[in-house]
Amino acid sequence: MLQPFTSLCRRILHVIFFIEATKAYCGMHLGVLGFDIYKGYLDVAAQQRLLGDVRDVVRAAPLVHPVTPRGKQMSVRMTAAGNYGWITDRQGYRYATTHPDGQEWPAIPASVLQVWKDLSSSARDPECCLVNFYGEGARMGLHQDKDEGSFEFPVVSISLGDEGLFRMGHAERGGKTQSVWLQSGDVVVMGGVARLAHHGVDRIRFGSSSLLEKGGRLNLTLRVVT
Numbered sequence: 001m002l003q004p005f006t007s008l009c010r011r012i013l014h015v016i017f018f019i020e021a022t023k024a025y026c027g028m029h030l031g032v033l034g035f036d037i038y039k040g041y042l043d044v045a046a047q048q049r050l051l052g053d054v055r056d057v058v059r060a061a062p063l064v065h066p067v068t069p070r071g072k073q074m075s076v077r078m079t080a081a082g083n084y085g086w087i088t089d090r091q092g093y094r095y096a097t098t099h100p101d102g103q104e105w106p107a108i109p110a111s112v113l114q115v116w117k118d119l120s121s122s123a124r125d126p127e128c129c130l131v132n133f134y135g136e137g138a139r140m141g142l143h144q145d146k147d148e149g150s151f152e153f154p155v156v157s158i159s160l161g162d163e164g165l166f167r168m169g170h171a172e173r174g175g176k177t178q179s180v181w182l183q184s185g186d187v188v189v190m191g192g193v194a195r196l197a198h199h200g201v202d203r204i205r206f207g208s209s210s211l212l213e214k215g216g217r218l219n220l221t222l223r224v225v226t
């Protein structure tokens, strides 16, 4: 008597899992200079889940205001999760296994890893989730992400909160750049020719999103480091 019931339940669960697993991404995909931009990839519920998980990361590994090797303070505040965090100070740009305060970085949240698994087409898991917080007036100059040991894996970037004007260029210096406003829930995959392409954030529209009550933009970048 119980067996038909349990097998029915199992079937229903299978159908639910199938629907969940095949839920199509209905947002707009843009390809710009090799950058894969998934507009509206995360819905508001997913953004809130990620935000809660990032808050846990920040509690364990507080945001710091880093300085460049030349001693200039960056306008973003940073922390990280994973085996490695990217840091900068007077000693240089590098990946470190501990936060500047001395503790190990917290683990990369499962919600964040899932985005990597869904979009990176990569056999390896990321070893670093760099967290950038852009307060009012913060920006990030054009740069390449090139402190990793290998460039065969993409960098996956998740935007949460206020809109940011993302500028994309080429692996070589110079050349014409293109820009797109990244909004909360947008994901950018920088792989292939875009893996070593210059990119940066010219400005944010402070207060344009209600995801973070006090405003600001959070950006998460997932990287394979070794």
Ligand SMILES: O=C(O)CCC(=O)C(=O)O
Binding pocket: 130, 132, 140, 145, 157, 164, 166, 199, 200, 201, 219, 221
């Ligand atoms: O904030 C962004 O959208 C980009 C961040 C970035 O390029 C980086 O952390 O290397």
Ligand SMILES: [Fe+2]
Binding pocket: 143, 144, 145, 199
């Ligand atoms: Fe970058």
